[in-house]
Each structure stands twice: as structure tokens, then as C-alpha cells.
Amino acid sequence: MRRDRLTFGMMIGIPLMQIIVFGYAINFDPKNLPVTVVSADNSVFSRDLVYAMENSGYFRITGTAASEKEAARLLDLGDVQFILNIPENFGRKLLKGERPTILLEADATDPVATGSAIAAMSVIAQELFDRDLKGPLSHLQAGQPPFKLVIHKKYNPEGVTQYNIIPGLMGIVLTLTMVIITGVAITRERERGTMENLLSTPVRPIEVITGKIIPYIIIGYLQVTLILLAAHYFFHIPMVGSVPLLLLVSLFFIVANLSMGITFSTIAKNQMQAMQMAFFFFLPSLMLSGFMFPFRGMPEWAQWIGSALPLTYYLRIVRGILLKGNGFSEVLVHLWPIALFMSIALTVAVGRYRETLD
Amino acid sequence: MxxxxxxxxxxxxxxxxxxxxxxxxxxxxxxxxxxxxxxxxxxxxxxxxxxxxxxxxxxxxxxxxxxxxxxxxxxxxxxxxxxxxxxxxxxxxxxxxxxxxxxxxxxxxxxxxxxxxxxxxxxxxxxxxxxxxxxxxxxxxxxxxxxxxxxxxxxxxxxxxxxxxxxxxxxxxxxxxxxxxxxxxxxxxxxxxxxxxxxxxxxxxxxxxxxxxxxxxxxxxxVIKKSGLVTWRVAGPDIWLLSEKISELPAVAQVTVFGTELHVSGYDKEALYRDLKPFMDGKWAFEVSKPGVDDVFVSLMEKRGDEGQ
Incomplete structure (x- = not known):
């Protein structure tokens, strides 16, 4: 152990680091969720409503959308978590006691992410206008709130956890198996001594790496297929979007993870170290990608780490395609970071692969 | 060639x-x-x-x-x-x-x-x-x-x-x-x-x-010629004991045991013969022979000391 510093570091340093990172990063009560406002009313009351939402800490108004269509696209892309719809003449109708309707649309793919904010919204609705409705208007605050709040949980209206988890699991399973499988690929050659023979032949690094990657792409697709079949037949996950598109996008994600594994295996001295590195990569992927805990609930620095991991984007893509029915243009936003990660990992892997025994 | x-x-x-x-x-x-x-x-x-x-x-x-x-x-x-x-x-x-x-x-x-x-x-x-x-x-x-x-x-x-x-x-x-x-x-x-x-x-x-x-x-x-080595082969009883005695002699550079034979090598032919003569009393069979490559390599190793370690 004394001579295997890396293992030592992995056993002491990493658990410590992970406790700190995950301890601070994980939050089941996400705040500052982005909201876009579609407002056809400019009264005191609608402005007060928006302020009250911001003050609650759960919502952060990122802007206003000109049309409902534009707002819906932002929700599809995952740029905002909520759309607040304020109808025409909201203020006037409120004063007349007509109890106008406020529509809050939520991206409820992850029920946990929106749960607290939705609960907070009901409280806001109850207490909001107590201050404004005084004197002659005080009758409006008797009993029920002066407006109707309709909350529309989109994509996953029943809040079924599986709808969120199963598509996410696909990314988790791929990350774990793909990184480990190639992580040990080159270290095993080195441990068994077959590397010396391989290196003495004229084979090029890119050929070795391609040879190590291609068979596992097929394995990766086998896993994707199995999970999708299970998702459909056992868990009845809705598949709104195009499955072929999902399969196409998965290629980038699979190759990105395989290349990461190859990079690890060029660094690791033995299979054991390669496994440790794979776990070192897997844990933040699990914790900070938005799979286990709402991405928006994490502090900004943790979101930065999450944003460097391909799984974060893949989760958005899988959920986007299956639950939201995202098409290619929405997917592209999350696809290029995966492609970028893939190219970097592949370049590092090829660059680190030694053609000699030096 | x-x-x-x-x-x-x-x-x-x-x-x-x-x-x-x-x-x-x-x-x-x-x-x-x-x-x-x-x-x-x-x-x-x-x-x-x-x-x-x-x-x-x-x-x-x-x-x-x-x-x-x-x-x-x-x-x-x-x-x-x-x-x-x-x-x-x-x-x-x-x-x-x-x-x-x-x-x-x-x-x-x-x-x-x-x-x-x-x-x-x-x-x-x-x-x-x-x-x-x-x-x-x-x-x-x-x-x-x-x-x-x-x-x-x-x-x-x-x-x-x-x-x-x-x-x-x-x-x-x-x-x-x-x-x-x-x-x-x-x-x-x-x-x-x-x-x-x-x-x-x-x-x-x-x-x-x-x-x-x-x-x-x-x-x-x-390789053998370059080494300048002269080797005697010795056969007979108790060659292990003999090898200890012989290796003390000044003209003997090395003594190695090969199976039931001793290979006694030196660089000076005359001196080696003089030193070995007292042992040639019939108990052991002495025969001058060409050194083998193994004798040469052992002598080279001895000259270098144990640097190979």
C-alpha cells in the first residue's frame, strides 16, 4: 500500500473529497428555479405576484416570453422550469371579484425538482394580496384566495418517479459499464504482457483504440435496447419522441464514455487502479448530473462540475426525447457538449497511448 | 555474407x-x-x-x-x-x-x-x-x-x-x-x-x-582466442575438495565445476602448468584442453566483479 500511492490517495483523499462535495452539493429543496412569464396584464397585482414569487426564494424570473409558444419552447429545452401565465385583465377581474385564473406550467419530468416550489406557490397565492386588499377590498380576501391557481405539471403529470428515473438509469448504466470495460482494456494487456507483443507490431495507436472501442459500442447498444424494452414493457414509460433519434445520440455518449475509459487505462498501472478511476468518474456522474438530485438544487460550483460530465447532458436528452418529445433541434443544444467531451477524451487517449515501452 | x-x-x-x-x-x-x-x-x-x-x-x-x-x-x-x-x-x-x-x-x-x-x-x-x-x-x-x-x-x-x-x-x-x-x-x-x-x-x-x-x-x-585463456580439465575423486585447494594457486584465474570435471583456467600457460604439477600424482586425470565459451564468460565475469547485480 505504501508503494501504491494512487490506491492510497483513492482510499483516503477521494472519500473525503466526495463527502465534502456531495455534502454541500446535494439538496432536495431546490431554490431559484427559472421562470419565464407570459403576461397579458400589467397591473399592480400581476407585478406583486411576480415579486412575491421571487421573494419566496423558490423562483427566479429569467425573463418574459412574447408568446406562449416561445415560452413552451424554453420549457422544452429545459431552459426554464416554469411558465407563469397571467391572463388579460387579471388586475381588473381580480378587483371585480371574478377570481381570474393564473396558470403555472411546470416541467415536472423530475417531480422532486418542482415539488417544493409548487407547494410554495400555493402559500403565495393564499397570502399574496392580503396587503393590497385592505379597507373596502377586504372582503376579497375572505376564505379563499382572490384568484384561482392552476398548476399544470407537464410531461409527467402524475409525478411518477419511474418516468424520471428509468430513462436516467440508461445513462447511469452506460457510464458505469462503458468506462470500466475500456478502463481495464489496456491495463489488462499490460498486466498479461501481451502489450509488448502488440507494440512490436506495426499497429497504430488509433487502430488499437478503435479496436478496443468498436466491440463495446455494440455492447452499449445492446444495453440501450434492453433498457428501452424494459422501460416500455415493465414500467410503461411514455416514449413521446423519436427512438431512432435517441439511438443516434446515444452513439456519441457511448463513445465518450469508452474514450474516457481508454484514457484511464493509459494512466492506470494495473486493472485495480483503472477500476478505481472508473468509480472516481462514476460517482460525480451519479451525484452531480441531475440523476439522483435535482440539478438546479445544487450550488453553482457543483453545477459547474456537473456541466463538465457527459451524463448531465445525456440525461437531459433522454428525458427530453422520451418524456417531452424533443426533436433534433432541442437535442442539439445538449449534444454538442457530449461531442466535445468525446473528442477531448479521444484525443487524450490517443495522445497518451505509447507506441514504445519507454 | x-x-x-x-x-x-x-x-x-x-x-x-x-x-x-x-x-x-x-x-x-x-x-x-x-x-x-x-x-x-x-x-x-x-x-x-x-x-x-x-x-x-x-x-x-x-x-x-x-x-x-x-x-x-x-x-x-x-x-x-x-x-x-x-x-x-x-x-x-x-x-x-x-x-x-x-x-x-x-x-x-x-x-x-x-x-x-x-x-x-x-x-x-x-x-x-x-x-x-x-x-x-x-x-x-x-x-x-x-x-x-x-x-x-x-x-x-x-x-x-x-x-x-x-x-x-x-x-x-x-x-x-x-x-x-x-x-x-x-x-x-x-x-x-x-x-x-x-x-x-x-x-x-x-x-x-x-x-x-x-x-x-x-x-x-x-572469443576464446581473444581471452588468452588456457584451460585444464581435471577428473577424479573428490573434485570439490580439490577445487578449493587449486583455486588458491597464484596462476589459477578460475576454477569451475562442470558435472564431474573441473575446468581450471589461467592466463599464463607455463605458470599454470608449474602450479598444477604437484597435483598430477595419478589420483586425478589432468588434460590440457581448449577453453569453452563458458570458461571465457566466467572469466570475464570474474574480472568485472559482480557488477551485473
């Missing part, structure tokens, strides 16, 4: 160190086409490192030269394409069959008619019946045979063999060396490292390396 032909291996002053520790300290070699060059030396003397530098597996830290006409510093991939290297430890895939291993090697060398080449090699190795056997389940001699076949699948003009016969039974060694001579006759150049002296005596040329330096080089006869 015409003189005007450029040597297949022609390197000067190759150097290599690991973590600041020199493993090879300036080795120069010239090996001609069709020659069998025996590379000898104790464990850890730098044989493997030298071979690796010659086959493009390691880049020398210093020195220059060519192998098969390609520069050892800049054209390593060209050398890899054209030379065959057999590693010291079995380095084919144990979980693949004999046929699969050969096929894989053929692929790596980009051989077009793979099927034919594999079938041809299997029959040449006498392993057609083992085609579907896992390489890991082969015995030592057969593994070595397969490894030799695998590193020759592309018909290289240069073979670099790193202790190919270590741990192999005598019959398999004999077959192996027959093969080596055949290849050499066909014009293949062979550099082979070994610890066996009977194998050394079969080489056209020898190089003896200790602690990263080439101590002597030449044909076995030349």
Missing part, C-alpha cells in the same frame, strides 16, 4: 537508462545478413533492453545507427513492420486459440491472404491439430513454437529472439535450433539471447554483455 553488403544491424554506442540508472551503456553491433548472433550475459545485464531498442520498442537515449536500413531513432515504425520480435515471456493471447492468435498477428501485419498464411504456418509449426486449442493451455515448448511462428508470420528478414528457449525441454530446443539454422541458410538474420552455452556455440557470432557493456564479440573461436 559478402563484405560489401550493408550490415542488417549497424548500431553505434546505443545508450538507455531508466530513472537515471543506466541499463545499456553504449553498445555497438554489426550483424550481417544471414548471421546468427548470440547475445549472452547475466540476468539484468541489458540484453532485453538492447533487443527492444533494435526492434523499435524503445527509443535509445543516445547513439545512432540502423536496423534493416531504417534509423533506430526516427524510423521505429518501419523497423516494426519489417522485423520479427519474440518476447521473453509468452505474450500472445492465452484466451484465444492457436489459430486465432496467428490470424490476429497476420491482421496486425496487414497480410492480405490471411487464411492461407495461417494454414501454412500451422502446418509448418506442426500445429494444425492444435488450431482450436486455447494458447493458454499449451505446454511451454509448444507456446514457444507458437510464439516463434507468430513473430514470423510476415516473413521478416530479421528475427530478434529474447531468450526463446528458456524453460523449454532439450528436444524442443534441438528442434528450435534446427529451425534457426534453416532460416539463417535462407538469409534471415537472427539475433538470439540465451543462457545456454551449447546454444552459444552454435551461433556464428557472439556478444557477451555485462552491466550494459559489450565485453567481447566475435565468433566463438575468436
Amino acid at each position: 559478402s563484405a560489401e553488403e550493408k550490415p542488417v544491424i549497424d548500431v553505434y554506442d546505443l545508450k538507455k537508462s531508466f530513472d537515471g540508472k543506466p541499463a545499456v551503456k553504449g553498445i555497438s553491433l554489426k550483424i550481417r545478413r544471414g548471421e546468427i548472433f548470440g547475445f549472452l550475459g547475466p540476468n539484468g545485464s541489458g540484453k532485453t533492453t538492447t533487443i527492444r531498442m533494435l526492434c523499435g520498442l524503445m527509443k535509445p537515449d543516445g547513439g545512432h545507427g540502423s536496423c534493416l536500413g531504417f534509423d533506430v531513432l526516427t524510423e521505429m515504425s518501419k523497423i516494426k513492420e519489417n522485423a520479427g520480435y519474440m518476447t521473453q515471456n509468452f505474450s500472445l493471447y492465452e484466451d484465444m486459440t492457436v489459430g486465432e492468435n496467428l490470424d490476429f498477428m497476420a491482421r496486425l501485419y496487414g497480410i492480405s491472404s490471411r487464411k492461407d498464411v495461417v494454414a501454412e504456418n500451422l502446418s509448418r509449426l506442426g500445429m494444425t491439430g492444435n488450431k482450436n486449442q486455447l494458447a493458454g493451455t499449451l505446454s511451454g515448448g509448444w507456446k514457444q513454437r507458437l510464439a516463434l511462428g507468430a513473430c514470423m508470420i510476415h516473413n521478416p528478414q530479421l528475427l530478434l529472439l529474447d531468450e526463446p528457449t528458456a524453460g523449454v525441454d532439450p528436444k524442443a530446443r534441438f528442434d528450435f535450433w534446427n529451425k534457426i539454422h534453416k532460416l539463417s541458410a535462407e538469409g534471415v538474420t537472427i539475433l538470439v539471447s540465451t543462457h545456454y552455452m551449447d546454444e552459444a556455440e552454435q551461433c556464428h557470432k557472439l556478444g557477451y554483455i555485462v552491466a550494459g557493456e559489450l565485453l567481447t564479440e566475435g565468433s566463438p573461436e575468436e
Whole structure:
């Protein structure tokens, strides 16, 4: 152990680091969720409503959308978590006691992410206008709130956890198996001594790496297929979007993870170290990608780490395609970071692969 | 072996160190086409490192030269394409069959008619019946045979063999060396490292390396002649006791026991005879003889001390 510093570091340093990172990063009560406002009313009351939402800490108004269509696209892309719809003449109708309707649309793919904010919204609705409705208007605050709040949980209206988890699991399973499988690929050659023979032949690094990657792409697709079949037949996950598109996008994600594994295996001295590195990569992927805990609930620095991991984007893509029915243009936003990660990992892997025994 | 032909291996002053520790300290070699060059030396003397530098597996830290006409510093991939290297430890895939291993090697060398080449090699190795056997389940001699076949699948003009016969039974060694001579006759150049002296005596040329330096080089006869050694063979009872007494004598450089014989060597013929005379009383049979390469190497080692460690 004394001579295997890396293992030592992995056993002491990493658990410590992970406790700190995950301890601070994980939050089941996400705040500052982005909201876009579609407002056809400019009264005191609608402005007060928006302020009250911001003050609650759960919502952060990122802007206003000109049309409902534009707002819906932002929700599809995952740029905002909520759309607040304020109808025409909201203020006037409120004063007349007509109890106008406020529509809050939520991206409820992850029920946990929106749960607290939705609960907070009901409280806001109850207490909001107590201050404004005084004197002659005080009758409006008797009993029920002066407006109707309709909350529309989109994509996953029943809040079924599986709808969120199963598509996410696909990314988790791929990350774990793909990184480990190639992580040990080159270290095993080195441990068994077959590397010396391989290196003495004229084979090029890119050929070795391609040879190590291609068979596992097929394995990766086998896993994707199995999970999708299970998702459909056992868990009845809705598949709104195009499955072929999902399969196409998965290629980038699979190759990105395989290349990461190859990079690890060029660094690791033995299979054991390669496994440790794979776990070192897997844990933040699990914790900070938005799979286990709402991405928006994490502090900004943790979101930065999450944003460097391909799984974060893949989760958005899988959920986007299956639950939201995202098409290619929405997917592209999350696809290029995966492609970028893939190219970097592949370049590092090829660059680190030694053609000699030096 | 015409003189005007450029040597297949022609390197000067190759150097290599690991973590600041020199493993090879300036080795120069010239090996001609069709020659069998025996590379000898104790464990850890730098044989493997030298071979690796010659086959493009390691880049020398210093020195220059060519192998098969390609520069050892800049054209390593060209050398890899054209030379065959057999590693010291079995380095084919144990979980693949004999046929699969050969096929894989053929692929790596980009051989077009793979099927034919594999079938041809299997029959040449006498392993057609083992085609579907896992390489890991082969015995030592057969593994070595397969490894030799695998590193020759592309018909290289240069073979670099790193202790190919270590741990192999005598019959398999004999077959192996027959093969080596055949290849050499066909014009293949062979550099082979070994610890066996009977194998050394079969080489056209020898190089003896200790602690990263080439101590002597030449044909076995030349090596013996250069050493200036005179050897007496002594046979008789209690030679172990005798060896202790004899080794004290001033003219005796070394005494080694070979089976039931003692080899007593010295550099001065007359002085050695004078010193040994008192023991020639009929109890032991003394016979002056030509020193063997083993006597020469032991003497070289003694002169150097135990630097090889």
C-alpha cells in the first residue's frame, strides 16, 4: 500500500473529497428555479405576484416570453422550469371579484425538482394580496384566495418517479459499464504482457483504440435496447419522441464514455487502479448530473462540475426525447457538449497511448 | 555474407537508462545478413533492453545507427513492420486459440491472404491439430513454437529472439535450433539471447554483455582466442575438495565445476602448468584442453566483479 500511492490517495483523499462535495452539493429543496412569464396584464397585482414569487426564494424570473409558444419552447429545452401565465385583465377581474385564473406550467419530468416550489406557490397565492386588499377590498380576501391557481405539471403529470428515473438509469448504466470495460482494456494487456507483443507490431495507436472501442459500442447498444424494452414493457414509460433519434445520440455518449475509459487505462498501472478511476468518474456522474438530485438544487460550483460530465447532458436528452418529445433541434443544444467531451477524451487517449515501452 | 553488403544491424554506442540508472551503456553491433548472433550475459545485464531498442520498442537515449536500413531513432515504425520480435515471456493471447492468435498477428501485419498464411504456418509449426486449442493451455515448448511462428508470420528478414528457449525441454530446443539454422541458410538474420552455452556455440557470432557493456564479440573461436585463456580439465575423486585447494594457486584465474570435471583456467600457460604439477600424482586425470565459451564468460565475469547485480 505504501508503494501504491494512487490506491492510497483513492482510499483516503477521494472519500473525503466526495463527502465534502456531495455534502454541500446535494439538496432536495431546490431554490431559484427559472421562470419565464407570459403576461397579458400589467397591473399592480400581476407585478406583486411576480415579486412575491421571487421573494419566496423558490423562483427566479429569467425573463418574459412574447408568446406562449416561445415560452413552451424554453420549457422544452429545459431552459426554464416554469411558465407563469397571467391572463388579460387579471388586475381588473381580480378587483371585480371574478377570481381570474393564473396558470403555472411546470416541467415536472423530475417531480422532486418542482415539488417544493409548487407547494410554495400555493402559500403565495393564499397570502399574496392580503396587503393590497385592505379597507373596502377586504372582503376579497375572505376564505379563499382572490384568484384561482392552476398548476399544470407537464410531461409527467402524475409525478411518477419511474418516468424520471428509468430513462436516467440508461445513462447511469452506460457510464458505469462503458468506462470500466475500456478502463481495464489496456491495463489488462499490460498486466498479461501481451502489450509488448502488440507494440512490436506495426499497429497504430488509433487502430488499437478503435479496436478496443468498436466491440463495446455494440455492447452499449445492446444495453440501450434492453433498457428501452424494459422501460416500455415493465414500467410503461411514455416514449413521446423519436427512438431512432435517441439511438443516434446515444452513439456519441457511448463513445465518450469508452474514450474516457481508454484514457484511464493509459494512466492506470494495473486493472485495480483503472477500476478505481472508473468509480472516481462514476460517482460525480451519479451525484452531480441531475440523476439522483435535482440539478438546479445544487450550488453553482457543483453545477459547474456537473456541466463538465457527459451524463448531465445525456440525461437531459433522454428525458427530453422520451418524456417531452424533443426533436433534433432541442437535442442539439445538449449534444454538442457530449461531442466535445468525446473528442477531448479521444484525443487524450490517443495522445497518451505509447507506441514504445519507454 | 559478402563484405560489401550493408550490415542488417549497424548500431553505434546505443545508450538507455531508466530513472537515471543506466541499463545499456553504449553498445555497438554489426550483424550481417544471414548471421546468427548470440547475445549472452547475466540476468539484468541489458540484453532485453538492447533487443527492444533494435526492434523499435524503445527509443535509445543516445547513439545512432540502423536496423534493416531504417534509423533506430526516427524510423521505429518501419523497423516494426519489417522485423520479427519474440518476447521473453509468452505474450500472445492465452484466451484465444492457436489459430486465432496467428490470424490476429497476420491482421496486425496487414497480410492480405490471411487464411492461407495461417494454414501454412500451422502446418509448418506442426500445429494444425492444435488450431482450436486455447494458447493458454499449451505446454511451454509448444507456446514457444507458437510464439516463434507468430513473430514470423510476415516473413521478416530479421528475427530478434529474447531468450526463446528458456524453460523449454532439450528436444524442443534441438528442434528450435534446427529451425534457426534453416532460416539463417535462407538469409534471415537472427539475433538470439540465451543462457545456454551449447546454444552459444552454435551461433556464428557472439556478444557477451555485462552491466550494459559489450565485453567481447566475435565468433566463438575468436572469443576464446581473444581471452588468452588456457584451460585444464581435471577428473577424479573428490573434485570439490580439490577445487578449493587449486583455486588458491597464484596462476589459477578460475576454477569451475562442470558435472564431474573441473575446468581450471589461467592466463599464463607455463605458470599454470608449474602450479598444477604437484597435483598430477595419478589420483586425478589432468588434460590440457581448449577453453569453452563458458570458461571465457566466467572469466570475464570474474574480472568485472559482480557488477551485473
